[in-house]
Amino acid sequence: MHSSISSSEPPAGVRLTAADRPGVAQPVPTRDIPPQPWRAILAAALALTIVAVGLWEWRMRTLGLEAGDLGDDASAWAEQRRRIDTENVPVAIVGDSRILFDTDLARFQALTGVRPVQLALAGTNARPFLEDLADSPFAGLVIVGIAELSYFRTQIGLNGEALKRYRFESPAQRVSFVIYRELARTFAFIDDAFRLSKLVRHAVPDWRPEAKRPLAAIPKVLSMGDGRQAWLWTRIETDAGRRGDVLAFWAGFAGPKVADDVIAMTLESTRKAVEKIRARGGEVVFIRPPSAPQVQPTEYQRLPRAKGWDALLAAAHVQGVHANDEPSMQGLDLPEYSHLSRACATVFTDSFVRRLAQITPRLQLRPDAPSPLQPSDCAAADASMVAQGAGRIRAVPPQ
Secondary structure, three states, rough: OOOHHHOOOOOOOOOOOHOOOOOOOOOOOOOOOOOOOOOHHHHHHHHHHHHHHHHHHHHHHHHHOOOOOOOOHHHHHHHHHHHHHHHHOOOOEEEEEHHOOOOOOHHHHOOOOOOOOEOOOOEEEOOHHHHHHOOOOOOOOOEEEEEHHHHHHOOOOOOOOOHHHHOOOOHHHHHHHHHHHHHOOOOOOOOHOOOOOHHHHHHHOOOOOOOOOOOOOOOEEEEHHHHHHHHOOOOHHHHHHHHHHHHHHHHHHOOOOOOOHHHHHHHHHHHHHHHHHHHHOEEEEEEEEEOOOHHHHHHHOOOOOOOOOHHHHHOOEEEEEEEEHHHHHHOOOOOOOOOHHHHHHHHHHHHHHHHHHOOOOOOOOHHHHHOOOOOHHHHHHHHHHHHHHHHOOOOOOOO
């Protein structure tokens, strides 16, 4: 005889266990769900989400972030690189962060009627990307912007992944990129450089005092628009603290001298790439954007101009524009010694495009091209930005 306990049914909402049903398969668990005001709960959750997102968006905008800053990643670069394969592109730019930050694509187009495909990458050696174009059907003008210490090295640098992404981009990577870009047009807070994990690292930079600060400890240097139009983040111009973070990372560009075998390899590989492009009817020119007097002595101590820039032009038989040689490129503002302010980038672009039009028939100025700019044209704009930005940034608690 079963006990009254074993034979009694469990209270409502309590499922039977295997012990209560010997020899019988365990049933699908069931549980009574008590009535709840689900619409009110959903509305409250939605309201809290909107408030939280709104507060975070407001906070990020007080830090200088803006909607429409699309960020830069391998998929953004690969999208532009594929245009070489599908369009008749007359001008492409490869290089490192200097030519990336310091080129105003709209000014370039206003002067020549041509908007270049921007393929430069921050922290990355331009040479492998020049070689990539040399192995492609591209037969236009390649503008190679270089910082010598980036170009004369064996490593590809920070963004070598871009070439791999161009050659293969999974559907998940593509969809993720497109969704992020569309959201970034509306929201500032999704800026990848201001993820919480990066903000925490930046908030405690001395957790390992003996270690060199990683680049990730600098939350943001670059702003990026459509077509990979890049410029120096405005807060670097207006906030001495943020600017100091970048200067600390540069650490005066210190390092060993560039080895002779690396110089020889760079000259020979560049020569071969230029010859391939010319064999298809293309052309290559080099640009050396400005760097500040505070870092140039170290740059040229590690790689003298005669062994770097001058030797490169001679070995590859190419024309080049060096900022130090052009009066119209003197006195431009380099807030963190390596990249031009946004206003001065427009002046620099105006200057180097006009100079390129003199040394290569591949570029011609439009009859209705705007009047030439001078360094004084960006000095006033920079001063105004700093004054306005300083007032805004002072209200922000230290980071």
